[in-house]
Amino acid sequence: MKVIILGGDGYLGWPTAMHLSAKGHEVCVVDNYLRRDLCRKYDVQPLFQVPNLHERIRIWKELTGHEITLRIGDCCQYDFLSNIVKDCVPDAIVHYAEQPSAPFSMMSHEAAFLTVNNNLQSTLNIAWAVREYAPNAHIVKLGTMGEYGTPNIDIEEGWLEVEHKGRKDTFLFPRQASSLYHTTKIQDTDLLWFYVRMWGLRVTDLMQGPVYGLETNETKLDTRLSTIFNYDELFGTVVNRFVVQAIAGYPLTVYGKGGQIRGYLNLRDTIACVELALLNAPAKGELNIFNQVTETFSVNQLADMVAKIGNERGHAVEVQSVENPRMEKEEHYYNPTYSGLKELGLHPHYLTEKVLHNMFSIVEQYKEAISPHKIFKGVKW
């Protein structure tokens, strides 16, 4: 299968690229290093440096013989993106080319403006480029469970049948997010679902929870193939950040009451889910939606689990409740459905003590590199 991975330099993009390449797919990676630039600008560099994409791809080829092609540029530039689609005529496009941080999107007008423009322009351009140059290509877009928010009803997998005054219709499951970033993901779904109906595009929307972990079969081949691993409040996801905080002797920061429940998944499962989505493309004019999580935890549960393993490994881990910097419910109903990907064959890697021990053992190697001042930047909303 010919697959273009937009945002192929990122935390999820690069492991996805290697995984699909290892499986024999013809992979083209596209990125403009936006994430790296923002990390530099806001002083939230990852735990360790990773080579640039040219280097990573050379190393990957040396070690495996597999060729990944590369285009550096901005998916918000239609000429740039549409030329790639025209040249490659892909079977599928995986769309990670979005500004992925909720706190970043809430920092300032400048950051909000960048988030809206980047996420919607890239998505709009993908829809048009596919329509013009690869109308059969399958677009796999990363959504997020955060789009649903925390409704008082069970969260279904993408859709909701509504009965109202004796009549019925089926709609996108209601979306109501709690950050601007998540709101832009609602909006990109609005865009893609519209063009699915109008132009018969084929799209899969993967409603993903926060991802944790830093190891896949491919990253294990060589440390230079590691994925970008942030541990700050802007680009570091909560489990990853907690592990770093535990090792750095920085109290695990539970926001408010810590009863915020979310669905989580392992990095290994993200790439497996993307592969499953690619292998199960919808028909033209159809939008497939999957809730891409494997289990749910409250923040208190996560903090307790990380603290337990940290203490076992000799770190003196403290859990501290801090005033919630976010506007969100700290106690709420939460019952999401997430069976679709398992039915397609996903075998989840759960957040076991063994998995946490493994994360600790990797991060401990970089203990001296942790800059505690990078962890929190004081973003509030």
Add this chain to the structure above:
Amino acid sequence: MKVIILGGDGYLGWPTAMHLSAKGHEVCVVDNYLRRDLCRKYDVQPLFQVPNLHERIRIWKELTGHEITLRIGDCCQYDFLSNIVKDCVPDAIVHYAEQPSAPFSMMSHEAAFLTVNNNLQSTLNIAWAVREYAPNAHIVKLGTMGEYGTPNIDIEEGWLEVEHKGRKDTFLFPRQASSLYHTTKIQDTDLLWFYVRMWGLRVTDLMQGPVYGLETNETKLDTRLSTIFNYDELFGTVVNRFVVQAIAGYPLTVYGKGGQIRGYLNLRDTIACVELALLNAPAKGELNIFNQVTETFSVNQLADMVAKIGNERGHAVEVQSVENPRMEKEEHYYNPTYSGLKELGLHPHYLTEKVLHNMFSIVEQYKEAISPHKIFKGVKW
């Protein structure tokens, strides 16, 4: 009341500005002439020339003594917009500063990109400028009934209570539009509803149907105070366009079966509704939504009504079914609620034969100026 009208040069913006000014409100009009520029670029000039805003405002002052202030610039430029909000500290902002044409938004990638950028950047900037410089200001945003599409259930006024597996919650009424323009209006609601919840903004969303007419109490004072009146498929709304087609001897073009039902309203009612919304501001942290239509018609009904009056006035009016250039249902269930604005005091001006005669009598004065080639540009989706 101090009111900023963004997009105050437009078909609705200028009559709203005069109306509120006549009522004694302190009005500041903002526009960048995007609509005029697009009309020139795509050769769809209005039926008659209207003076620029500097001129219109001078004439208005000469005739009424009322002062309207003016700022020419682009609401997508945050510095420009936020400085106006900072200087004025308005009680309310009426947001018409959007690219308003569905067919335009479907013409090309360039037009789609402009529509998404213009409509979302302006809305994002308004939310931020209000939060920073006028946190109590009431934002009145023009939405559209087209956001709801044509669901198989009754369309409620903005919200829907859902009962699902024994639990209940209330959500925005499902939105599923049939043009990119309408989709951007869904997206700007996503943005504003998000910031209402996060920052306690106060917002009213007016879900308006297609507007017709070209006369208000204020435009009648002087022909130089007329509103911009387009009769082309890009910027001309259907009733206005049909009246021009009837006079030009151009068959009334019914798309497909003509069973598409929509809610409509008179230009006079638009400005009355905006005024009612302004006088009934929501509390902080609340989003008011009204369905702003006064009656529903199918396209066939509109064509028949216009043809009847046209024939009575000596025009040989033909009604012609043409292949539908749009992807939309030509027969569908449609039952919208629209009681909220009437409860606030709206006295509708219905589409009577008298109203149509009056429209004909004005447009007939410009019969020689009609360019039939401007009416259709062949936009299809």
